[in-house]
Amino acid sequence: MKTVSRPFRSFLAGIVLACSPLVLQPAQAKDQFVVDLTNEPSSLDPQKQWNPDSYYVYRNIFDNLLTRDDAGKIVPQIATEWSYRSDTEVTFKIRDDVKFHDGTPLTAKDVAFSINRIINPAFASPQLGQFNKIVSAEATGDHEVTIKTDGAYPVLLAQLVKLSIVPQQVVEAKGDDAFNAAPIGSGPYKFVSWQKGVAVALERNDDYWGEKGVFPTVEFRAVPDAATRVANLQAGTTDLAVGLDTDLAAQLESSANAKTLSVLTERIGYVKLNPNLPPFDDKRVRQAVAEAIDKQTIVDGLLGGVDKPATQMAMPAHFGYVEGIKNYDYNPEDAKKLITEAGAAGKQVGFATAPAFDQRIVQAVAQMLTNAGLKVDIEMTDMATYLKRAQSAPASQAAISFGRWSCACQDVDGVLFPLLHSSSSWASGSSPEIDKLLDEARNTLDEKVRLEAYRKVSTHVAEDVPLVPLYQAAIIYGAAKNLEWQPTANESLFLNRMKWQD
Amino acid sequence: MSAFFLKRALQAFVAVLGVITLIFFLQRLAGDPVLLLVPQNATQADIEAMRTSLGFDRPLAVQYFDYLSGLIMFDFGRSYVQNVPVWTLILSRLPYTLMLAGGALLVAFGVGIPLGVAMAVRRGRPEAKAMMGFVLAGQSMPTFWSAILMIIVFAVWLGWLPPSGARSWSSLIMPSIALGLLSMATFARVARTAVLDELEKDYVRTGHAKGLPMHRIVARHLLRNAAIPVVTVAALEIANLLAGAVIVETVFAWPGLGQLTVQAINARDFMLVQGVVLLGAVTAIVLNLVADLLYSIIDPRIRLEGNA
Numbered sequence: 186m187k188t189v190s191r192p193f194r195s196f197l198a199g200i201v202l203a204c205s206p207l208v209l210q211p212a213q214a215k216d217q218f219v220v221d222l223t224n225e226p227s228s229l230d231p232q233k234q235w236n237p238d239s240y241y242v243y244r245n246i247f248d249n250l251l252t253r254d255d256a257g258k259i260v261p262q263i264a265t266e267w268s269y270r271s272d273t274e275v276t277f278k279i280r281d282d283v284k285f286h287d288g289t290p291l292t293a294k295d296v297a298f299s300i301n302r303i304i305n306p307a308f309a310s311p312q313l314g315q316f317n318k319i320v321s322a323e324a325t326g327d328h329e330v331t332i333k334t335d336g337a338y339p340v341l342l343a344q345l346v347k348l349s350i351v352p353q354q355v356v357e358a359k360g361d362d363a364f365n366a367a368p369i370g371s372g373p374y375k376f377v378s379w380q381k382g383v384a385v386a387l388e389r390n391d392d393y394w395g396e397k398g399v400f401p402t403v404e405f406r407a408v409p410d411a412a413t414r415v416a417n418l419q420a421g422t423t424d425l426a427v428g429l430d431t432d433l434a435a436q437l438e439s440s441a442n443a444k445t446l447s448v449l450t451e452r453i454g455y456v457k458l459n460p461n462l463p464p465f466d467d468k469r470v471r472q473a474v475a476e477a478i479d480k481q482t483i484v485d486g487l488l489g490g491v492d493k494p495a496t497q498m499a500m501p502a503h504f505g506y507v508e509g510i511k512n513y514d515y516n517p518e519d520a521k522k523l524i525t526e527a528g529a530a531g532k533q534v535g536f537a538t539a540p541a542f543d544q545r546i547v548q549a550v551a552q553m554l555t556n557a558g559l560k561v562d563i564e565m566t567d568m569a570t571y572l573k574r575a576q577s578a579p580a581s582q583a584a585i586s587f588g589r590w591s592c593a594c595q596d597v598d599g600v601l602f603p604l605l606h607s608s609s610s611w612a613s614g615s616s617p618e619i620d621k622l623l624d625e626a627r628n629t630l631d632e633k634v635r636l637e638a639y640r641k642v643s644t645h646v647a648e649d650v651p652l653v654p655l656y657q658a659a660i661i662y663g664a665a666k667n668l669e670w671q672p673t674a675n676e677s678l679f680l681n682r683m684k685w686q687d
Numbered sequence: 688m689s690a691f692f693l694k695r696a697l698q699a700f701v702a703v704l705g706v707i708t709l710i711f712f713l714q715r716l717a718g719d720p721v722l723l724l725v726p727q728n729a730t731q732a733d734i735e736a737m738r739t740s741l742g743f744d745r746p747l748a749v750q751y752f753d754y755l756s757g758l759i760m761f762d763f764g765r766s767y768v769q770n771v772p773v774w775t776l777i778l779s780r781l782p783y784t785l786m787l788a789g790g791a792l793l794v795a796f797g798v799g800i801p802l803g804v805a806m807a808v809r810r811g812r813p814e815a816k817a818m819m820g821f822v823l824a825g826q827s828m829p830t831f832w833s834a835i836l837m838i839i840v841f842a843v844w845l846g847w848l849p850p851s852g853a854r855s856w857s858s859l860i861m862p863s864i865a866l867g868l869l870s871m872a873t874f875a876r877v878a879r880t881a882v883l884d885e886l887e888k889d890y891v892r893t894g895h896a897k898g899l900p901m902h903r904i905v906a907r908h909l910l911r912n913a914a915i916p917v918v919t920v921a922a923l924e925i926a927n928l929l930a931g932a933v934i935v936e937t938v939f940a941w942p943g944l945g946q947l948t949v950q951a952i953n954a955r956d957f958m959l960v961q962g963v964v965l966l967g968a969v970t971a972i973v974l975n976l977v978a979d980l981l982y983s984i985i986d987p988r989i990r991l992e993g994n995a
Contacts, residue, residue, distance in 0.1 A: 413835070413940055417850050422842075576734075
């Protein structure tokens with residue numbers, strides 16, 4: 186026994202040492218606000234990645250040039266006013282009372298630096314495509330920045346809503362990696378620490394120039410399982426959780442500690458048809474698909490009535506949404522008739538989907554199409570394979586595919602152009618008139634001209650059915666019972682717009 | 688002894704190299720992660736630029752030798768998703784995996800072995816049947832179910848323990864039990880079988896004849912002989928636990944390597960997956976070596992040179 190106990194003691198000591206990260210953590214403060222995310226941020230440098238879990242966090246550390254208010258309108262943030270010198274040149278006046286978290290003032294040089302950093306191909310930002318119509322940004326005064334674009338670019342302001350201002354001196358001195366590990370911005374919350382895989386801790390910026398946050402400290406935690414997020418809410422250990430579906434949200438209805446908050450986002454669920462592959466080269470079959478799908482039942486039955494059926498590939502939150510687009514009504518008998526007429530009855534078609542999408546909707550649509558006479562095969566692959574196929578040559582794309590589109594810009598150009606313009610890898614067909622309309626709408630600043638062009642495009646989509654817009658997706662958050670907050674369509678989680686009810 | 692170790696080291700090296708090569712090429716067969724990193728409306732030009740900046744436009748062989756030359760300098764590459772060195776990410780998650788494995792082992796060993804011994808010694812009695820039922824329950828409960836059940840009962844209803852996360856010691860309790868239950872069942876069964884075998888042997892009868900109480904026979908003489916199969920199973924079980932208790936880590940939001948690896952696989956974060964696989968391969972080899980050494984300590988009759 187004696188020869189065994191010493192190694193055993195060392196084993197125990199090793200375990201205790203290994204557990205020290207647990208012991209060294211501070212006790213949870215009472216006035217800490219806890220947010221459960223699905224994954225931890227992949228990086229906190231606002232220009233190094235493109236995923237929601239990251240911008241939920243860094244959106245509070247950094248200010249942007251412009252922002253959207255709770256109603257979705259573009260309003261000033263760092264920029265106070267702007268004027269168009271010409272179609273391709275815009276001058277922004279910026280605030281003079283903004284300081285970064287290290288005390289240095291935010292100047293036009295930092296704004297110009299942030300823009301030039303992200304459009305620099307050598308920096309390899311995944312967001313480059315959002316800003317590559319910007320040719321240059323120059324500080325033309327202490328508090329004035331002039332941006333030049335490649336031709337008239339009407340979506341410029343919508344894209345600038347997503348551009349965070351980073352401090353030039355800090356980034357250049359520390360380098361990208363160190364800046365990513367300890368970001369410094371000018372926003373309402375300061376970065377404190379990031380325990381990889383566990384949590385990101387922020388504390389309130391008491392010198393913030395704008396609306397200060399209510400919570401002294403905030404923690405963003407990664408909780409991958411949705412049921413666990415709900416359990417956290419019910420137990421009161423979490424104050425806000427993202428990404429709940431309607432089934433889980435129903436559990437919170439009877440909870441003493443939590444409630445649900447939801448809002449319609451700019452994501453649109455759609456079914457895309459490939460007119461290069463029979464039987465979808467026949468317009469009658471495409472029309473039949475539009476008539477076979479019962480959007481209202483999908484929304485009410487599967488999505489809990491929170492989402493809304495869509496009439497076009499745009500929503501009221503988008504610029505370019507037009508009223509009065511007439512879709513084919515739900516008419517399953519006519520759908521069956523059209524398919525038989527076109528000789529497509531019993532034809533096998535592949536329906537591409539990926540695990541990230543709600544499979545109940547995919548199966549419901551597949552069933553509705555089968556009832557109309559087609560033989561639908563659901564082809565599920567992982568996300569990367571799905572994306573690759575969706576952007577391959579039109580002849581090798583799937584016959585039908587399910588998708589959910591968001592450009593995070595609230596402008597229809599970001600939706601219709603990539604899905605329909607022949608230069609885009611997503612497009613399945615090419616139509617010179619549609620190309621012309623989309624180009625026209627993209628290259629003019631005249632809102633009336635743009636709306637008219639988009640009216641024509643959406644009418645064409647409703648009539649010719651290259652895609653069937655299904656529903657406007659809602660996002661459901663779980664929140665502590667006494668949290669007062671209006672979620673927004675662009676899914677930004679601004680901590681300083683939340684407060685406790687009295 | 689040294690010839691033995693040299694031979695084993697060479698075998699280990701070849702095994703690890705084989706695993707690395709296999710994982711490297713298998714992952715890249717399916718494509719690359721670029722499409723997952725860019726926004727939906729990225730143009731083909733943007734995608735190609737991203738591909739070039741991450742080095743995916745180079746021929747596979749070039750990428751492979753680049754990776755190997757990095758490995759020699761202990762550079763395991765960078766995560767494409769998180770933009771930090773793979774080694775940093777793995778090191779930040781490793782303590783949590785070790786803690787969870789340790790906790791689960793404590794449950795499995797601390798409950799399983801005594802249970803197995805007791806079941807063997809008291810065979811046929813009603814308490815043995817009850818213990819068997821308990822072991823069977825532990826083996827049959829799917830982890831995702833037992834995990835969420837524990838959260839609901841102990842965290843939401845009773846409020847005794849935190850529902851998830853890694854904030855304090857108490858966060859380790861439920862994940863350890865959830866993960867340890869299955870291993871406990873395995874240890875209990877193996878221990879029971881081993882002890883049953885030993886109970887038939889002559890020295891046990893001698894002990895009884897000399898007037899020794901049962902527990903003294905078991906503790907002083909029997910356990911050591913029954914330990915060999917238990918050590919074999921333990922090596923396998925530890926390797927399993929360390930390889931990543933993915934379900935437990937996901938449900939309890941425990942920031943371990945299993946969770947990291949699954950996310951990396953889905954995101955096609957090749958370098959990170961390779962780093963974890965490398966770690967797993969080396970760990971499995973080391974554990975097997977340790978098990979072999981333990982055999983010789985427990986039973987001097989087992990010689991290492993030649994016949995293992």
